Amino acid sequence: MADAAFTPRVFSGIKPSGGLTLGNYLGAIKRFVGMQGGDFETIYCVVDMHAVTVWQNPDDLRTATREVAAGYLASGIDPSKSILFNQSRVSAHAELGWLFNCVARVGWMNRMTQFKDKAGKNSEQVSLGLYAYPSLMAADILAYHATHVPVGEDQKQHVELTRDIAKKFNHDYKVDFFPETTPVIEGPAMRVMNLRDGTKKMSKSGESDMERVNMLDDADTIAKKFKKSRSDQDVLPDSMDGLADRAEARNLVNIYAALADISNDAVLAEYGGQGWGKFKPALADLAVEKLAPISGEMRRFMDDPAEIDRIMAHGADKARAIAEPILNKTFDIMGFVR
Known part of the structure; x- marks a missing residue:
C-alpha cells in the first residue's frame, strides 16, 4: 500500500520507567524536535501504559510520567507544533490494542527479541502485558495512521510487527485502511552506550549512576561523569575504522558528534x-553547554506539575480527535454493532 494515501504523520513515545537519560535525549527526543514544523504532523507520547507491564509504584509512575513530559518540553517540543500527551488519557490505544491482539499471531510475538531479553529465564512469571505489549505499540502507531516512526535499531522489529498487523488487517477485511508504517533510523548516536561499559546500552x-548521564543532572555532575568515563590507552584515530574494536572510545566520539551536530x-x-x-x-564542556540548560528547564517544569498536566490534557484532546474516528472505523470494518 502506498503511504501517499495517508497524511504524513510521525508518532513516537518514551516509556516513563525511571528518569530520562542522555540516551533518551540523543536517541529520541533531539530527533523528535528536529522533525517539528517539517513535512510531517508530529505526535509525541509518554507511553505510561507500557510502563506497567512491570509493577510500578504509583507515585513513582506519576513523577516519571511528568519527567518525560518535562524532558520533551525542555528540549524544544512545542505543544503548538506537536501533539504531546500521555497514552493513558486516550482510550483508543487500549481498545485498538485489544483488536490487534486478535489480529497478531502468537508466532509473531514469540519472535520478539526484546521480550526474550526482558523476561530472561523468568518468562513464565512475567505479565501477559509484557508479552503482548508489541501489539499495544502497534495500536499506539496505527491509532493515528502514523506513516513514520523514528526509532532506534533495537525497536525496528516492533515497527516491522506493526507493518505485519496493518497488512494482515487490510488483507483479512479487504480494505486499504491502515498504512504500512516506515521506521526512521538515522543519526550518529542512535544507540548511546554505557559510560563505564561501551558494549552495553546506557x-x-x-547499577551505578556514573554509567549514565541523567537529564536532570546539574552541570558539575555532567562534567564529572564524562571526565571519569571509561576510555582506553590509545590516542584517537584519524578515521572511524580505527574505532572498530574500541567500544568505549567509539561511544564517546558518537556522543560528541551527536551533541555538536557534526559527523x-x-x-x-x-x-x-x-x-x-x-x-x-x-x-564535558560540550555536554554541559548543550545539556545543562535543558536540565534547568526540566527542573522548572517539574516544579509546576499542574502546568505539565494541563499541557498533556490539551494534547490528549487533540490526539483523541484523530484517534477516535480511526478506532470507530476499525470497529465498523470488523463488524461491531456500535
Whole structure:
C-alpha cells in the first residue's frame, strides 16, 4: 500500500520507567524536535501504559510520567507544533490494542527479541502485558495512521510487527485502511552506550549512576561523569575504522558528534592523534553547554506539575480527535454493532 494515501504523520513515545537519560535525549527526543514544523504532523507520547507491564509504584509512575513530559518540553517540543500527551488519557490505544491482539499471531510475538531479553529465564512469571505489549505499540502507531516512526535499531522489529498487523488487517477485511508504517533510523548516536561499559546500552536501571548521564543532572555532575568515563590507552584515530574494536572510545566520539551536530569523521578530523586528556574535557564542556540548560528547564517544569498536566490534557484532546474516528472505523470494518 502506498503511504501517499495517508497524511504524513510521525508518532513516537518514551516509556516513563525511571528518569530520562542522555540516551533518551540523543536517541529520541533531539530527533523528535528536529522533525517539528517539517513535512510531517508530529505526535509525541509518554507511553505510561507500557510502563506497567512491570509493577510500578504509583507515585513513582506519576513523577516519571511528568519527567518525560518535562524532558520533551525542555528540549524544544512545542505543544503548538506537536501533539504531546500521555497514552493513558486516550482510550483508543487500549481498545485498538485489544483488536490487534486478535489480529497478531502468537508466532509473531514469540519472535520478539526484546521480550526474550526482558523476561530472561523468568518468562513464565512475567505479565501477559509484557508479552503482548508489541501489539499495544502497534495500536499506539496505527491509532493515528502514523506513516513514520523514528526509532532506534533495537525497536525496528516492533515497527516491522506493526507493518505485519496493518497488512494482515487490510488483507483479512479487504480494505486499504491502515498504512504500512516506515521506521526512521538515522543519526550518529542512535544507540548511546554505557559510560563505564561501551558494549552495553546506557540505561536508567544500571547499577551505578556514573554509567549514565541523567537529564536532570546539574552541570558539575555532567562534567564529572564524562571526565571519569571509561576510555582506553590509545590516542584517537584519524578515521572511524580505527574505532572498530574500541567500544568505549567509539561511544564517546558518537556522543560528541551527536551533541555538536557534526559527523564522526569531523570529530576525528579535529581530535585524531590526540589523547583523552584533551578530548574528555572538551566533551564535558560540550555536554554541559548543550545539556545543562535543558536540565534547568526540566527542573522548572517539574516544579509546576499542574502546568505539565494541563499541557498533556490539551494534547490528549487533540490526539483523541484523530484517534477516535480511526478506532470507530476499525470497529465498523470488523463488524461491531456500535
